[in-house]
Amino acid sequence: MRSLVLIGHGSHLNSESAGAVYRYAELLRERGLFDEVVEGYWKEEPSLRQVLRTCRYTDVTVIPMFISEGYFTETVIPRELGLGHQGPVPPEGIARVLGGKTVRYTLPYGVHASMSDVILARAHEALPDANAQDTALVIIGHGTTRNENSNRVIHQNAERLRAAGLFAEVHALFLDEDPRLSTWTDVVRSPRVVMVPFFASEGWHTLETIPEDLGLTGEVTTFGAQTVYYSKPTGTHAMVADVVLNLAEGARGQSLQGGDVDAHHAQAWDTFMRLAQGGVRLGEAVITPQAGVFELRHMLDEGRGNAGLHTVVTPEGVRDVVREDEGGHHRPVHTLRNLPRGWRAVLSAEDLPRAVHYLYPAVVEESFACHTHALHTTPWATTARRQTGIYTKVQSATAEQVEAAARDVCSRCLKTRLWASQKLDSTVFDGVPGGIPCPEACTLLVAEVRERMSAKAGGGHHH
Ligand code: SF4
Structure with a gap:
């Protein structure tokens, strides 16, 4: 298994x-x-x-x-x-x-070595008759001084594709590091140039930074004797x-x-499923057994006719309806008290655990661990000490700053902050739907603490 x-x-x-x-x-x-x-x-x-x-x-x-x-x-x-x-x-x-x-x-x-095939596929989409006589391939990377390994993959792919002999020349050029993309006219000799951004997704860099840096006017742009064919990023290829x-x-x-x-996992879910068989409330939701299946909906939609609710029948359906609140705002923390209303899910006993997992990730496991006194909590100081990069500064946040951030963020959350010495005596396993432990500050709170510190320092940088 x-x-x-x-x-x-x-x-x-x-x-x-x-x-x-x-x-x-x-x-x-x-x-x-x-x-x-x-x-x-x-x-x-x-x-x-x-x-x-x-x-x-x-x-x-x-x-x-x-x-x-x-x-x-x-x-x-x-x-x-x-x-x-x-x-x-x-x-x-x-x-x-x-x-x-x-x-x-x-x-x-x-x-993975087969990413070279993805680069090749993107190049041929942009220029189907790319060849070893008159076509150069430029693989565009981001480049960063923070980690030398992050660009190694671009150089490796360039070497692999150079060795394959499918292009007259192959170059690896970077946005933020030498050799720079802006120097392409100095290094590329071929009249036709396919440029493939080695990026995970279409976004600011692929749609704005790179085209602006190069002066591209579209998928095909001619610069004197050279024509650039700009492909879509590698990361989004099927x-x-x-x-x-x-x-x-x-x-x-x-x-x-x-x-x-895993014995702990199995025990938590077996116990939860036994509760579900008699009907259970968890967070803002209610689960009701109905003729061999389970129905899940917002507690405040209890009593509403099914006809007025959007019905989903898979865990993925639940995942997608709970991803945003009713105003269409993203819900990075699912225990924030903004579960949307207006839907119901009808699920088999086999699918219910995955649906509950998407509704409230890790809540069953952590609540059961809390219920059985097996939940390890991590105080703020330990979480702060672990931070690196732009979050390192939260290490020097004062207790007041952390508390102020928690007042803003955690007051909107169902969870009880065990990491800040709050006590939680009862969970869903004792019949308390909102008794959900928070054993450790989440990244949303860490980001909020950082933002407050930046704002105070006059940085005003937005996370
Ligand atoms: S730190 Fe815990 S209580 Fe606060 S918002 Fe994050 S998950 Fe909720």
Whole structure:
């Protein structure tokens, strides 16, 4: 029995950000290589701190869904998962035993050798008759001085494609680092130039920074004797799904024995399902058994006729309706008291746990651990000490600053802050729907503390 975890960056602001990871997770679920596929995020839920707890099996493979190695794959994710590793990840990945689970952490999908095929596919879309006589290929990377590894993948792909001899010349150029993209006219000799941005998604860089830097007027732009053909980014190509599958298959091959059902996880969910069979309220939702299936809806929609509600019948349907509040705002923390109304979900007993997981990620596992006095809490000082990069400064936040941020953010949340010494005596397992523990400050709160400190320092930088 094996769990696969796909890790995405996620966003506190944008509900579209998690979409790509959801799609790959669905695809991998369909392929059935793993017994379950779970998503986890840096800035959404389940968070990197929670995600291993939500895995059903004791054999867990974690794939970072990032296009290159760098700060997130080498620092943030290993740290937040508690892998006890910092720095470059070896090609065979990292394996650790954590809380009774064997966790295997792989390289990000973007460094897989088959990404060269994706670059090639993008190049041929932009210029179908690209050839070794008159066409140059330029792979565009972001470039950063923060982590030298993050650009290695671009150079590796350039070398691989150069060796394949399909283009007259192949260059790796960067937005923020030498050799700069802006110098392309000095290095590229061929009359036709295909430029492929090695970026995870279409966004500010691919739509604005790069075209502006180059002076592009569209997909095809002529500069004197040279014509530039600008492709879509590599990360959004359909072939990336095969790259992820290859990586997952490789990782699956390393897990020879597989694992068992995690006893704590099974106990939490078995107990919860017994509650659900008699009807249970959790957070702002209510679950009612109905003729062999379960109905899930907002508590305030109780008594409303089904005809006036949008009905979903899958865990993914629940995931999509609870992602935004009624005003269309993203809900990075699902226990914020803004669960939208106006929907109902009809689910089998088999699907209910996944639907509840999407509704309130990690809440069943953490509430049960709290109920059985097995929940480990992490005080603010420890969370703050762990922060790096732009969040390092929260280490010097005063208790008043943290409390002020919590008054703003946590007062809108159902959870009880155990990390700030608040007490929680009863949970859903004692019949209290809103008794949900918060064992550790979430990234939304950390970001809020940072923002307040920046504003006070006159930086005014917005997270
Ligand atoms: S830190 Fe605050 S906002 Fe974040 S999950 Fe805990 S209680 Fe909710």
